[in-house]
Amino acid sequence: MASVDECREALHNLAARMDANAAQVRDHVNLERTLACRISDLDCAFHGRISDGRLVDLADGDDPDAKIALTTTSDDLVSLVAGQLDVPKALAARRISVDANPFDLLKLRKLL
Template structure:
């Protein structure tokens, strides 16, 4: 099982990767939403904001008002971020849950 620090680092790695491609997706992904990432096996959560193709303001703790909520296990979160787990397959298998309005889900697909 991955640790809380491993999950935090994975999210920071994801933020860095999104940041490096933000100029390419900014015009295609018009999204400004709060994000909560809930790690079920560690009973912990992280929050941030998706805006302009970037993941910013990452911090520890849940955001119960988040517009986009990702729920998964620690190992699956780390595997997703590092490209070892395919997002559509993980969603289909129930290993990852993403709650957002349908229009936001369509926009999120462009980031994945």
């Protein structure tokens, strides 16, 4: 099982990757949403915002009002961010759960 610090680091790595691609996707994807990432096996959560193709304002703690909520285990989060776990396959196998508007999911996919 990955630690809380490893999950936090994975999310910061994801934010850095999204930041590097933001200029390319900013004009094509208009997505301004709050995001919660809930880690089921560690009973912890993180939250932030997706803005201008970037993941910003990452912080510890849940956002119960987040427009996009991802729930997964610590190991699966780390694997997803590292590119070792395919998102569609993980969704189909119920290793991750995403609660969001279907249109937001389509836009989010373009960002990643």
